[in-house]
Amino acid sequence: MYIGKIGINQNFHNMGAVQKRAGVPRIQSSAMSSLKDRLEIGSRYQHINETGIYGPSGNQMQVMPSVTYTYAAPDERLKRELLPPSEQGELTEEDALIDQYMKQSRIDGYFDGDTFVCDYSKPVKLILRDNISRSDLENFQKELEEKGLGTEIDWRGVKEDFIQMGVRFDNVERLEQKADFLASRYAVLKDRIQNQFTGEKQESELQKLEQIYAQAKEEMADSYADNIGGFYEGLGQSGTADEMRNSVFSVIDGKADAYLSYLGQNDIYSEITASEKQWLKQDDAYMASQLRKHVSEDSAQFQADPVQAPYSEKDLVYAGMYAKALSSQLQRPDWNVEKSDSALGSYLAEQ
16 A cells, blocks of 8 residues: 655655756646645555655555454443433432432532633532432431421522423424423422512522423424424424414423322322421422322313313323424335325334
């Protein structure tokens, strides 16, 4: 294999003055015409001063020895699916304890334009859930049993739990789960604020809640409308995106009202009687999970008002799943786009 670059003479320093004057212009002229590197493959020895191309002889070609390596067993933790809180399973007491433990190492800071500002005098510690020792967790649990979580709401934790609320083709089947996650957390927080605070404090806390809730709702509704609604718009269904956006808003608000109504009729806090578990009542993420659990077991008392919108929650889920399947089929390289709509419909009906 002979590799060289036109316009670069690797043996230029070995040429005489006459050779240099005669050779350089010719090389530069050749380089201007091709402006490309040159690659030649052959078996004969070459060493051309004029172009700088070098070819090794047969005895210079050697077979590389086999490379030794050590097999590393795969880390099972890397196989886990990373999901946002709104798409994970329900919280257990153990989950709540670990979440509170890990909050100790949160970095307090904020963005000032493109700059992240924080107090670097505090040590930063990386904590992996699986690496928390049982003794550390037990000691932390004793502190919670003695001091509790306090009366202040952890708004930072609420915001962090509401990240990635968007609905796309790859998670549209979790639309109902995400709506329940958002609506139940909102209901628990609103109920807590109304019962725990009064006056200006209550008003300011409710404003924070409504702002965070509205942002999360908008992310869900806008992303669903852009992805799923936009797909149907592309098929000629004009106005579908706006109708779907409004329907997502209606579904979430309807669930939030139903969860609040359920809390008004049922005391889900009364079941936590052990003194060492009273701190759980102040963990709004855990209590929202308990609220969803109670509702799933007592569906007769949980009746959301009919959605006053073009699409119900079931409609939105079905529309999303259908769009996902149809989009996947249309993107297949072996699918003939000139086939009739009936042929495509027959294919989807068989799936």
